[in-house]
Every structure is written in C-alpha cells, then in structure tokens.
Amino acid sequence: MKELYDAIRTIPDFPKKGVLFRDITPLIRDRQLFSKTIELFAKHVPEKTTKIVAIESRGFIFGGALACKTNTGFVPIRKFGKLPCKTIQHTYSLEYGQDTIEIPADSFEQDEEVVLIDDVLATGGTASAACSVIESAGAKVRKILFLVELKDLKGREKISRYDIYSIITL
Amino acid sequence: MKELYDAIRTIPDFPKKGVLFRDITPLIRDRQLFSKTIELFAKHVPEKTTKIVAIESRGFIFGGALACKTNTGFVPIRKFGKLPCKTIQHTYSLEYGQDTIEIPADSFEQDEEVVLIDDVLATGGTASAACSVIESAGAKVRKILFLVELKDLKGREKISRYDIYSIITL
Numbered sequence: 337m338k339e340l341y342d343a344i345r346t347i348p349d350f351p352k353k354g355v356l357f358r359d360i361t362p363l364i365r366d367r368q369l370f371s372k373t374i375e376l377f378a379k380h381v382p383e384k385t386t387k388i389v390a391i392e393s394r395g396f397i398f399g400g401a402l403a404c405k406t407n408t409g410f411v412p413i414r415k416f417g418k419l420p421c422k423t424i425q426h427t428y429s430l431e432y433g434q435d436t437i438e439i440p441a442d443s444f445e446q447d448e449e450v451v452l453i454d455d456v457l458a459t460g461g462t463a464s465a466a467c468s469v470i471e472s473a474g475a476k477v478r479k480i481l482f483l484v485e486l487k488d489l490k491g492r493e494k495i496s497r498y499d500i501y502s503i504i505t506l
Numbered sequence: 507m508k509e510l511y512d513a514i515r516t517i518p519d520f521p522k523k524g525v526l527f528r529d530i531t532p533l534i535r536d537r538q539l540f541s542k543t544i545e546l547f548a549k550h551v552p553e554k555t556t557k558i559v560a561i562e563s564r565g566f567i568f569g570g571a572l573a574c575k576t577n578t579g580f581v582p583i584r585k586f587g588k589l590p591c592k593t594i595q596h597t598y599s600l601e602y603g604q605d606t607i608e609i610p611a612d613s614f615e616q617d618e619e620v621v622l623i624d625d626v627l628a629t630g631g632t633a634s635a636a637c638s639v640i641e642s643a644g645a646k647v648r649k650i651l652f653l654v655e656l657k658d659l660k661g662r663e664k665i666s667r668y669d670i671y672s673i674i675t676l
Contacts, residue, residue, distance in 0.1 A: 350590040357590045361610045365557060365579040374574050387535060393563035397580055400570035404544050409535040410567060420520040420527045440531045 341504050343369050344484065358484050358506070360455055364397060373483065373503065374401045377453065380501045381406050382478045387450045389413060389475075391437070391466055395454040398483065402453060411443045411450070413466050424472045428465040437465050444475040457482040457502060460491030467495060511674050513539050514654065528654050528676070530625055534567060543653065543673065544571045547623065550671045551576050552648045557620045559583060559645075561607070561636055565624040568653065572623060581613045581620070583636050594642045598635040607635050614645040627652040627672060630661030637665060 343363035350357040364370045377398065381388075387409040390399025396412065403410040416425065416436035423438035444450070452466055467477050477498055485492065485502035492500060513533035520527040534540045547568065551558075557579040560569025566582065573580040586595065586606035593608035614620070622636055637647050647668055655662065655672035662670060 345591065347590040351587075359590050361582065361589070361591060361613070364573075365581050365610075365613055367556065367573075367577055367579040370573060370580055371577055386537065390567075393566055393584075394582075396563055396566035397560075397570035397582065400567035401574035401580075403534075403537075403540060404571035404574045407537055407541055409537040410540055410571075411535050412531065412564075412567065414563075417521075419531070420517040420529050421515065421531065440535075443531070443535055 337504060340369055340373060344504065358456060358486075360394065360483060363483075370401070374398070374405050376503055377402050377481050378405045380479060380481060381408075381451050382449065384449045385451050385478060386448050387411050387444065387475070389439070389443075389450050389452045389466070389470055391452075391454040391462060392418070394456075398455060398481075399453045402451075402481075411439065413437050413439050413469060424469045426465040426468045426472070428461050430461060431459075435462070435465075437462065437469060439469040439473050441473060443473050444470075446474045448475045449478045450475045451479045451481060452477055453481040455483050457485040457491040457500075458489045460489075460494030463491065464494045467498065507674060510539055510543060514674065528626060528656075530564065530653060533653075540571070544568070544575050546673055547572050547651050548575045550649060550651060551578075551621050552619065554619045555621050555648060556618050557581050557614065557645070559609070559613075559620050559622045559636070559640055561622075561624040561632060562588070564626075568625060568651075569623045572621075572651075581609065583607050583609050583639060594639045596635045596638045596642070598631050600631065601629075605632075605635075607632065607639060609639040609643050611643060613643050614640075616644045618645045619648045620645045621649045621651060622647055623651040625653045627655040627661040627670075628659045630659075630664030633661065634664045637668065
C-alpha cells in the first residue's frame with residue numbers, strides 16, 4: 337500500500353483555506369498503480385454483485401474500471417440536473433448549504449446487489465445520500481469502496497451500517 | 507452494433523429546447539453491453555499507447571474502464587477550477603459564451619502516445635480543446651474514441667487531422 341500512499345499528493349488550502357486536498361492524479365496516471373488499485377478493489381466486490389454504482393465525477397474513473405474488471409454493469413450517481421431521465425433524488429446538508437444527488441430511477445432490478453465506490457471518504461454525507469438513492473431505486477448496497485478515507489472527519493460513522501473498505505486511511 | 511444502438515435512449519429538449527439528448531445510462535448499466543463497448547474501444551487503442559485521457563465526466567466512465575482493460579494509465583481533463591495542481595488550460599467558444607478545460611501539467615513524459623476518449627462527439631469544440639491541452643502537455647494524440655458521433659453537427663471536421671473511431675454514428 338505504501339506505493340499507493342506515496343502517489344497521493346497533498347495540496348494545502350484547496351479548494352479553500354484550511355482544506356488539505358488529496359490529489360489522486362499522480363496515482364491514476366501510473367499504469368501499474370492504477371491497475372493495482374483496481375485489483376485491490378476487485379478483491380472486495382462480493383460474488384453476487386451485478387452493478388457498480390459510482391459518484392460523479394472522480395468516482396466514475398474507479399467505478400468504470402471496476403465494472404470492466406468484474407464484468408458488472410455501471411450506474412452513475414450525478415449532481416442535480418445532469419441526468420435527462422426519470423430520477424430518484426436525495427438532498428443532504430453540507431457544511432454550508434445543501435446538495436442534491438440523483439440516480440436514474442430504472443437503474444436496478446428489485447433487490448439487485450451492488451457496490452458503491454468513490455475516491456475519498458470525507459464527512460460521509462455524499463456516501464450516505466448515495467446509499468439512500470440506491471436503496472430507493474430498489475437495490476441493496478453490499479459494500480462501499482474508497483481509495484482514501486480521511487479518518488479525522490469520521491465519515492465512517494455516517495455509513496456504519498454498511499460494509500466499508502478503504503485502501504488508504506489518512 | 508445494433509444492440510448498442512438500441513440501448514441509447516433519445517430524450518427531446520434536454521438540457522434545453524431543441525436538443526436531442528443521447529442518454530447512455532441504459533447501455534452502461536447492462537454488463538454485457540458495457541463489456542462489449544470497452545472491448546470495441548480496446549481494439550482501437552494503438553499498441554504503443556501508454557495513457558488514456560478522458561473528458562469529464564461521462565468520459566471518465568469509459569476512460570477508466572479502457573485504461574483498466576488495456577493496462578494503461580489514466581489522465582483526466584476537467585472543467586476549470588477542479589484540479590488542485592499546476593495545469594495547462596485551453597479556453598474555447600461555445601454556442602453561447604465560452605468554456606475552459608484543464609489537464610494536470612505533469613501528466614506526460616515527452617512524446618508519450620495517448621488515446622483521447624469521450625462519450626459523445628457533438629460540435630467537436632471540447633475534443634479539439636482537449637487535443638490542444640494534451641499536446642501542450644507534451645504528448646501525442648494517436649487516436650480519438652467516441653461511443654456516439656452526431657454526424658449532423660460535423661464535429662469530425664474540427665478534429666480532422668486526428669485518427670477518429672466512433673462506435674455508433676447517429
């Protein structure tokens with residue numbers, strides 16, 4: 337894991353003062369590290385999983401790769417207003433204000449078993465909202481995968497009823 | 507190709523009146539169709555390709571999968587202000603106003619051979635701008651891949667000096 341850890345660049349005060357931004361671009365541009373990351377994720381995809389659900393937009397990079405690797409379908413969760421079809425929405429609170437995410441309403445068969453993936457687990461607000469829309473759309477969240485978990489922000493507590501795997505904890 | 511074509515949903519007047527939006531979500535959620543799509547793309551990735559470059563955000567789904575499939579690195583092109591690192595930017599005209607895209611400045615070794623991918627080729631403005639930032643960052647665009655090409659919009663003319671492959675032409 338150290339080689340993956342070393343490839344994540346920490347940038348202070350982005351997107352605003354006081355925030356340490358974790359930049360994953362050096363990791364994903366390296367063919368060996370990207371491939372290793374997807375292999376690690378694939379080992380944690382339960383056998384009956386039929387779809388990978390990913391959160392816009394960095395989650396799409398890992399989710400697309402993981403769906404390809406595990407021969408599953410791909411379902412996007414997007415910010416409000418981007419999906420043209422009938423959707424299921426969930427609005428959640430942010431530090432300042434609120435945000436709404438959407439999933440295509442016809443994404444799943446009833447009780448399909450799916451895996452949710454995103455690049456970073458921070459406060460857990462988006463991941464928790466993502467689980468809500470997945471469940472409202474009829475599927476079961478069998479696992480949640482993150483490349484990086486920011487431990488101090490305690491996001492894991494917000495999604496504690498799910499099975500979570502993070503490759504790197506910071 | 508017909509089964510891929512049939513899985514693309516056309517939605518009128520989205521995001522604005524007069525636009526026919528091509529919704530790819532039914533295609534990518536189907537494990538067989540998604541897998542077939544990535545296999546078709548992979549056949550068109552030249553042998554010396556070391557990185558797949560994809561355009562935010564639907565391009566990330568296909569780009570991540572293709573990088574995984576072809577054992578290459580992944581480089582994101584993002585809308586202005588999303589990348590925390592030193593970037594190379596390009597501003598281009600839209601029907602109304604303009605847009606700016608960015609790529610991490612340190613994405614490539616000199617003269618690396620890369621493939622650009624996006625979901626839809628419309629007017630070609632974004633793809634053309636993407637080629638500019640890739641070349642300014644030191645790489646060579648060996649191929650451009652699209653799932654859907656909207657022929658009437660003549661995007662191909664704007665990037666005619668490149669080798670282009672579209673799975674579906676509408």
